[in-house]
Every structure is written in structure tokens, then in C-alpha cells.
Amino acid sequence: MSKIQVNDIELDYEDYGKGKVLLLLHGLGSTKKDWDGQVPFFSEKYRVIALDLRGHGDSTKPLDAYGVELMTEDVKQLLDKLAIKKATFVGFSMGGAVAFEMAAKHPEYLDNLVIVNSGPDFNDMGKTGEELLKNRTEFLQTKGVEPLAKEIAFNMFPEAHQVAMRNQFEERCKKNDYNAYFKSFVTLMDWGLGDRIKDINTRTLVVASDMDYTPIAFKQAYVDTLQNASLVVIENSRHGVVIDQPEAFNVALEKFLENE
Known part of the structure; x- marks a missing residue:
């Protein structure tokens, strides 16, 4: 793990392999x-950088400074400090929002854009979005982070053979700082x-x-x-496709990257 200073915070990241x-x-x-x-899998052919976004993991957890736009500027500064001019952005869920924002605001940094179980408008998801905001806010305020982590992990990995991945995901989710x-x-x-899309x-x-x-x-x-843009559907998978179907996801992403 390495730390790098961006926008008055520290981002924790890991850097593997060589290449694009x-x-x-x-x-x-x-x-x-x-x-x-x-x-x-990918670090055998590519330089792979995985980071903790602000407020998450081992990166700084500010009191008030949050939002997709800020996270996007963090990522831009990370690339600048590492002297990386272009990258393929692979964003899962909230990470997809950051990747989308980067493609809209700083397209010159992108070789490719990969969006994984995400969307371009979290503020315009109709009844689904309204219920998610209301229900999760109430759950968090009344029960706290640990029960929320358990519920999210179960919803993502509910099957009997997924107990290990469910437990691992719950463990890292319940370590979240409430405010962050x-x-x-x-x-x-x-x-x-x-x-802008x-x-x-x-x-x-x-x-x-x-x-x-x-x-x-x-x-x-x-x-x-x-x-x-093109769409690939991974079968027998829920929200956490990069975790519950890693082989199928890796094959789909590799095919996309090799057909540039």
C-alpha cells in the first residue's frame, strides 16, 4: 500500500504490473x-492501480468534504502525481459514477470507460432512487453501520455457497466511519x-x-x-459481479480491452 497527497487528503492505493x-x-x-x-489476472498484462476513494478504506475521512465531483478531482490529481496521462477507468457502482464524471469532465485522461452495475444519474432514478435514499438513511440512523453492512452483504451474496464472500464483504463494510x-x-x-452523457x-x-x-x-x-458504447450481461450474478462472477467479468473486460 502507498499513500499520496491530493486535495488536502491522502489516498491509499496499490500499484501492480506494467503496461497500459x-x-x-x-x-x-x-x-x-x-x-x-x-x-x-490483469496485472500480468497491464499496470493496475486500485485505490480507496476519500472516506473509504485507508484513505482520509474528512468531516464534510464529499461528493462524486471531489472524488473525481482526487483521482485526476492521483494520475497527475503518478505522471499517468491516460488510463482505462473501471468503475463499479459508486466508482462508476466517478468514472462517468471523469469521462465528462476530463475525457483526455481516458483510454476507455468501463461501467459496472452503475448509472449516469443517481439523482434521477425515479421511485427506486427515492426509496433507496429514504430507506437506507432511516436504517443507518436507527440501526447503525454494522447492521447495514450485514443487510447489504446478504442482499449481494445470499446463496449458501456465497457465505465466505458475504462474510468478507460484511467485514470491510462494517468498518466504515458513520459520517464518511x-x-x-x-x-x-x-x-x-x-x-452531459x-x-x-x-x-x-x-x-x-x-x-x-x-x-x-x-x-x-x-x-x-x-x-x-456496448453492453455485456453477466448471468447468475447480482450487484457485486466483480466478486461473485470474477472469471466471467475478467473474460468480458479482457475481450473489450484486446479489441481496441
Whole structure:
């Protein structure tokens, strides 16, 4: 693990391999450990960087400074300090929001964009988004981080053969700082690309799970809005596809990268 100073905070990151850069961005309430199923595979051919976004893992947990835009600027400064001019951004869930924002605001940094079970408008998800914001806020305020971690982990990995991955995910989620998690969550739910999505011309892969919280049709709709995007569906997978179906995900991503 290494630390680097950006925007008055420290980001914790890991850096493996050599070659074109893959930058891996984890989901809300998790850490760079989301990518344990990808780092060994891809670092044989690529330089793979996995980081803890602000408020998460071993990175700084500020009192008030949160939001997708701030996380995006953190990532930009990380690349600048590492003298990396271009990378393929791979963003899972909240990490997908950061990757989308980077593609909209700083497209010159992107070789490719990979969006994994995420979306371009967390602030415009209709009834689903409204219920998520209300229910999770109430749950967090009344029960706390540890019971929330248990519920999220079970929903992501409910099957009998997934007990080990469920327990591992719950363990890292329950270590979240309450304030950091809450502010990361509410600022994420306030973020959206809006019409800016139409200007993104970066070559894009969208990975969807057949049993994700949002349907495949939701992903197909924004794939159709993007200028240069394709959709891959991973079967027998829920939200955490990079964890519950790592081999299938790695094959899909490798095929996309090799067909540039």
C-alpha cells in the first residue's frame, strides 16, 4: 500500500504490473479489496492501480468534504502525481459514477470507460432512487453501520455457497466511519450527468448483471445514449459481479480491452 497527497487528503492505493493503465474504482462503503479477483489476472498484462476513494478504506475521512465531483478531482490529481496521462477507468457502482464524471469532465485522461452495475444519474432514478435514499438513511440512523453492512452483504451474496464472500464483504463494510459513509451516500444520490452523457465519446463497455438491483433495460437505455458504447450481461450474478462472477467479468473486460 502507498499513500499520496491530493486535495488536502491522502489516498491509499496499490500499484501492480506494467503496461497500459487500468484504474479500478470500488463501490460505496467498500474498498480497493473489491478488485481482488481482478488485480492478479490483469496485472500480468497491464499496470493496475486500485485505490480507496476519500472516506473509504485507508484513505482520509474528512468531516464534510464529499461528493462524486471531489472524488473525481482526487483521482485526476492521483494520475497527475503518478505522471499517468491516460488510463482505462473501471468503475463499479459508486466508482462508476466517478468514472462517468471523469469521462465528462476530463475525457483526455481516458483510454476507455468501463461501467459496472452503475448509472449516469443517481439523482434521477425515479421511485427506486427515492426509496433507496429514504430507506437506507432511516436504517443507518436507527440501526447503525454494522447492521447495514450485514443487510447489504446478504442482499449481494445470499446463496449458501456465497457465505465466505458475504462474510468478507460484511467485514470491510462494517468498518466504515458513520459520517464518511453517510455523507458519501447522500452526495452520491445527489449526483447525475444529465445531458452531459451525450457528449461522452470515449469507447465504453457497460457490464450488467442479470440480477442487479436495476434491470438490464436501465443499462441498455443509457448505452443507447452514449456515442460509442456496448453492453455485456453477466448471468447468475447480482450487484457485486466483480466478486461473485470474477472469471466471467475478467473474460468480458479482457475481450473489450484486446479489441481496441
